[in-house]
Amino acid sequence: MKLYLNKVSSATARVRIALALKGLKVEEELVTIFGDDAASRRPEYRALNPQGLVPALLTDSGWLITQSLAIIDYLDQIAPEPPLLPAEPEQRAFARSVALAIAAEIHALLPPRIGARLRSLPGVGPEEVASWNRHWVSEGLSAVEALIARRRTGRFVVGDRPSIADIVLFPQTVGAARIGLDTAQWPNIAEIAGHCRAIPAFAENAPVSPK
Template identity: 65%
Template sequence: MKLYENEISSATSRVRIALALKGVEVEAHRISILGVDAQNRQADYLKLNPQGLVPALVTDGGQLITQSLAIIEYLNELYPEPPLLPLNLESRALARSVALAIASEIHALLPPRIASYLSTTHAINSDGVAEWSRHWIGEGMAAVEQLITNRRTGAFIAGDHPSVADIFLFPQAISAARNGFDLAQWANIAEIMQNLRAIPAFENNAPAARK
């Protein structure tokens, strides 16, 4: 399998964590995502992934899989151990809800293409873009904290084993801290992050900081 990825990408970090938990190796292809000559916006990469985003997985059979949740669910079916979706039906729904709350309502508002559109098309300066990011991170993380309060049943979001919910939380919480948020204000998130940081598959696959 080939993984098109970037080390600063939260969505790549999710897939990398899943691969590490499964003990699966892939052929890595680094795609740059910052700056005017970023590879993700160039014709060669758009031919492979019309969305121009990382991560993208190409299976051994040559099929393209985009979107980190779809990639992780594919890996989870191909390599069932350890399961990344809880076996209990309601916990499984909670895990997917949290993963999507992070991917769709927080992370989707923050990537480079959004910042670049705000600054080039709407003349918003770097302080304004930073304020935009902080707004959506703060609102989104507070909602995730509420979602999991009283519904946690173990050390992680949906039980005693890390699931897709934790895989999506981990890079997003790191991004929140890098954006100046004190995670301690979200007690469940802070505790789960401490538990996740003790797992090498998570700690070794955190997104790199932007230089």
């Protein structure tokens, strides 16, 4: 398999964490995502992935899978151990709902293309974009903290084993700290992130800071 990625990307981090948890090895190809000449904007990559996003996984049979949650679901099916979703239906749904609250409601407002579009509007500069990012991360993680606080019974979002919820949550906490937010304001999230960081699969595949 071949993974198209950028290690700054929290979506990429999700997939790399899942691969590491399952002990799967893939070929990696860097796709630059910043600047007008980024590889993600070029026709060659758009021919492969029309969205121009990372990550994207090319399977052994030649199928391209886009979107990190779809890739993680695929990995969970081809390599079932350790499972990335709880077995109990309500817990499974809750893990998915936390993952989607981050991937679809927080992260969707933060990628480079969103920042680039905002900066193209009159009166919007880097500080306004930074304020936009802090607002949506703060609002989103506050909601996620409330959801977790209602149901948490173990070391992670659902029980004592990392699930897709933790795989999506952990990179977002790294991103929150990167933009100057103190994750201690969300005690459950901060504690879960600490447990995740103690696992090499998480710590070694956290998103890196942009250069």
